[in-house]
Amino acid sequence: MDFLTLIQVLDSSVRLATPLLLACLAGLFSERAGIFDIGLEGKMLAAAFFSAAIAYMTGSVWVGLLAGIGSSIVLSLLHGAASITFRGNQLISGVAINFLAAGLTVLIAQSWFNQGGRTPSLMGGGRFEGIELPFALGPKDAEATGRSLSELIAEAGPISQLYSELISGHSILVYIALLCVPATWYILFRTRFGLRLRAVGENPAAVDTAGISVIGLRYAAVMICGVLCGIAGAYLSTALQAGFVKDMAAGRGFIALAALIFAKWRPWHALYACLLFGLLQALALRSDVVEGLVRVEVPVQVLDSLPYVLTVVILAGFVGKAIPPRAGGEPYVKER
Amino acid sequence: MTDQAPAIELKGISKAFGPVQANKDISIRVMPGTIHGIIGENGAGKSTLMSILYGFYKADKGEIFIQGNKTEIPDSQAAIRAGIGMVFQHFKLVENFSVLENVVLGAEDGALLKPSLAKARFELMRLSEEYELNVDPDALIEEIGVGMQQRVEILKSLYRKADILILDEPTGVLTPSEADHLFRILRGLKEEGKTIILITHKLREIMDVTDTVSVMRRGEMTATVKTAETSPPQLAELMVGRKVLLSVDKQPASPGETVLEVKNLSVTDEDGVQRLKNVSFTVRAGEILGIAGVAGNGQSELLEVLGGIAKGTGEINLNGDAIDLTGKHSDGQTRRARGIAHVPEDRQRLGLIMDFMAWENTGFGYHNDERYQKNSLLMDNNALRADTAEKMERYDVRPPNPKLMAKSFSGGNQQKIVVAREIDRNPDLLLVGQPTRGVDIGAIEFIHKQLIALRDAGKAVLLVSVELDEIMSLSDRIAVMFDGQIMGERDPGETNETELGLLMAGVTDTETAA
Incomplete structure (x- = not known):
């Protein structure tokens, strides 16, 4: 495998890791506050649909993004109402949200667009395009020289290849997702809000007796979870692909949960875990590279299943003991 | 003193939970710079009253005055603002946070943590030194002992500038x-002018540290007296509403044959930690052997392995015959058949199923008895219910209704159900762990009498308790456990709390003498 191929695989890993990372951080905020959320998948799916649909109708991807975030927040609040206010079972509420989103998105898509449960393809301003960082080789250089971009990159030096292919050229959402990692770390471990958020996930009674609202903190966490899931979903339909198709979240919400456990609820480790899953997904797209490496023909289906196999392995606890936030999954009932 | 405004004055506080009147028209004055005890049995309404004061519940009626000013306390934040700090019976600490983070939580100075933590660290060191709290700000809560955890709770209140400190059953977990x-x-805090309210059901603590004591019974404040002018028997009578025997009335033991012989018993837990190290002792018929020690020094493992719940190595003989410690006969059922009954330490976890009714709970271990079989397939539940009703009557379980869930009885009555079931088995050896933990005075008296009666009937009793008073008053011999070993045996008539306390802390005989 040459250097350029490696760069291309890594580039693809970053793109595929982005929705996982956003969803994983979303789950991190929620679970650190003691609210388990297996509805990440459903929220991403709803956001993917509404951002694509609204972006198509308005022609503006930014309006689409807002719509996606809005739809995800609505589902978050539903989860919050069920599990915080009414002290219901968080797993069941999450499952319900997944079913709701899976059915509702296709139903509304069919009713609005009559294209078999998908949105029309997004073009131009309806999509997030890649951002050319300064001095990177991009489509403009290709236009200026009249040659294809891939040719230009293939001829460039390794540093230029690394910069142009791996670092430059992603959509804004990829960069936002990456910035969310240090931001999450900072919020959790360096701010008052973070201290309280972590405390409410460990021992809500301690927070309550300190005179802080347990309910307020948990709703805040669930809202942040909604925003991040919304961005993740919008990324799927308006950046990674150009439009919504049925079930396009494809289990990413669950893979993000596995990554969260793998990362033991820590932001930087969440990044590494998501990049690992992203790499596995990228390799599935490049079976030629895998065959070059292992020198055996590997069926694509096997490669496709690898992220899910890793998920099962992680959830079965083969990667060491992961201790979730102690009050996770338990509704808070005030008692002496 | 009389013209000074009380630190706390409650007027006519009432609170009902459904049909249960937890507090009835309670009025109380707590003077500043005093330690005021509130004593009462479990369920007398002490904790409810304090929860109202700390903003956890809202009173149905009544007024609260703090330092002479009428104050509304709708939530904990308001209580903290009014200068009230509370140390709960079950600590409200975040286990994987440091001491410093726990103290700062909810009392931060700004949105960023760094300046708050720096300031708190300084303040914490000062307070810790001033009141001899000996707290390490960077230690994690899960890695420090309960004594220090409790001091962290006190620090939390002091850091929030509390003038009034409420402690709910603070010594339950302490050596x-x-x-x-x-x-x-607490005395140091009092000298600094702080007002302290001490809630407890232990008479000795009241006599030791308080200046004034209020007694609660069934939601009512029955009396407030100066501690110097009262006595334990008088307080006990006020608490229970009748005369109570505080010391256990018993004749000297007349021990017979050896019933239980334990030789070199060891237990290693799942994590590979040796919990019990070569323990040897005997219990004879007609005597009570008391095992004293701070919780967690191997007493639980000893009871579990004797009761057949856990496995161990070594030798146990009952009435001269060996008991299987590791094989397939090493279980509770076989132990019962051999004549061992077991009142476990944690009745809610091992003694009862809280969501089962009383008659179902008293049936455990009797399922195969002839008298409860209707035919080869069905049990005769009516017989079991009738027997339970009779047992409840005999063991003074209140209310004597076999169809109530175990969880709806008070702690003392739950314990009586377990004791009734185990003693009625007519065992040769009774294992008892913490028989009166969380049990009110009236029930303690009753349970103690049952244990003495069993001894006098010529049975062997192995009593494990962390309450030194209980061990001293019931036992005919006392063995002290520390770190999985027996540090020594003493005659209760010839020892005292100081000597036992040293043994409990692992100080061996020679050092005691020195």
Whole structure:
């Protein structure tokens, strides 16, 4: 495998890791506050649909993004109402949200667009395009020289290849997702809000007796979870692909949960875990590279299943003991 | 003193939970710079009253005055603002946070943590030194002992500038020396002008540290007296509403044959930690052997392995015959058949199923008895219910209704159900762990009488308790456990709390003498 191929695989890993990372951080905020959320998948799916649909109708991807975030927040609040206010079972509420989103998105898509449960393809301003960082080789250089971009990159030096292919050229959402990692770390471990958020996930009674609202903190966490899931979903339909198709979240919400456990609820480790899953997904797209490496023909289906196999392995606890936030999954009932 | 405004004055506080009147028209004045005890049995309404004061519940009626000013306390935040700090029976600490983070939580100075933590660290060191709290700000809560955890709770209140400190059953989890340390701290706080409310059901603590004591019974305040002018028997009578025997009335033991012989018993837990190290002792018929020690020094493992719940190595003989410790006969059922009955330490976890009715709970271990079989397939539940009703009558379980869930009985009555079931088995050896933990005075008296009666009937009793008073008053011989070993045996008539306390802390005989 040459250097350029490696760069291309890594580039693809970053793109595929982005929705996982956003969803994983979303789950991190929620679970650190003691609210388990297996509805990440459903929220991403709803956001993917509404951002694509609204972006198509308005022609503006930014309006689409807002719509996606809005739809995800609505589902978050539903989860919050069920599990915080009414002290219901968080797993069941999450499952319900997944079913709701899976059915509702296709139903509304069919009713609005009559294209078999998908949105029309997004073009131009309806999509997030890649951002050319300064001095990177991009489509403009290709236009200026009249040659294809891939040719230009293939001829460039390794540093230029690394910069142009791996670092430059992603959509804004990829960069936002990456910035969310240090931001999450900072919020959790360096701010008052973070201290309280972590405390409410460990021992809500301690927070309550300190005179802080347990309910307020948990709703805040669930809202942040909604925003991040919304961005993740919008990324799927308006950046990674150009439009919504049925079930396009494809289990990413669950893979993000596995990554969260793998990362033991820590932001930087969440990044590494998501990049690992992203790499596995990228390799599935490049079976030629895998065959070059292992020198055996590997069926694509096997490669496709690898992220899910890793998920099962992680959830079965083969990667060491992961201790979730102690009050996770338990509704808070005030008692002496 | 009389013209000074009380630190706290409650007027006509009432609170009902459904049909249960937890507090009835309670009025109380707590003077500043005093330690005021509130004593009462479990369920007398002490904790409810304090929860109202700390903003956890809202009173149905009544007024609260703090330092002479009428104050509304709708939530904990308001209580903290009014200068009230509370140390709950079950600590409200975040286990994987440091001491410093726990103290700062909810009392931060700004949105960023760094300046708050720096300021708190400085303040914490000062307070810790001033009141001899000996707290390490960077230690994690899960890695420090309960004594220090409790001091962190006190620090939390002091850091929030509390003038009034409420402690709810603070010594339940402490060793005698830790409790003494706590009382020294409380006296120091009092000298600084703080007002302290001590809620407890232990008469000795009231007599030791309080200036004034209020007694509660069934939601009502029955009396407020100066501690110097009262006595334990008088307080006990006010608490229970009748005369109570505080010391256990018993004749000297007349021990017979050896019933239980334990030789070199060892237990290693799942994590590979040796919990019990070569323990040997005997219990004879007609005597009570008391095992004293701070919780967690191997007593639980000893009871579990004797009761057939856990496995161990070594030798156990009952009435001269060996008991299988590791094989397939090493279980509770076989032990019962051999004549061992077991009142486990944690009745809610091992003694009862809380969501089962009383008659179902008393049936455990009797399922195969002839008298409860209707035919080869069905049980005769009516017989079981009738027997349960009879047992409940005999063991004074209140209310005597076999169809109530175990969880709806008070702690003392739950324990009586377990004791009734185990003693009625007519065992040769009774294992008892913490028989009166969380049990009110009236029930303690009753349970103690049952244990003495069993002894006098010529049975062997192995009593494990962390309450030194209980061990001293019931036992005919006392063995002290520390770190999985028996540190020594003493005659209760010839020893005292100081000597036992040293043994409990692992100080061996020679050092005691020196």
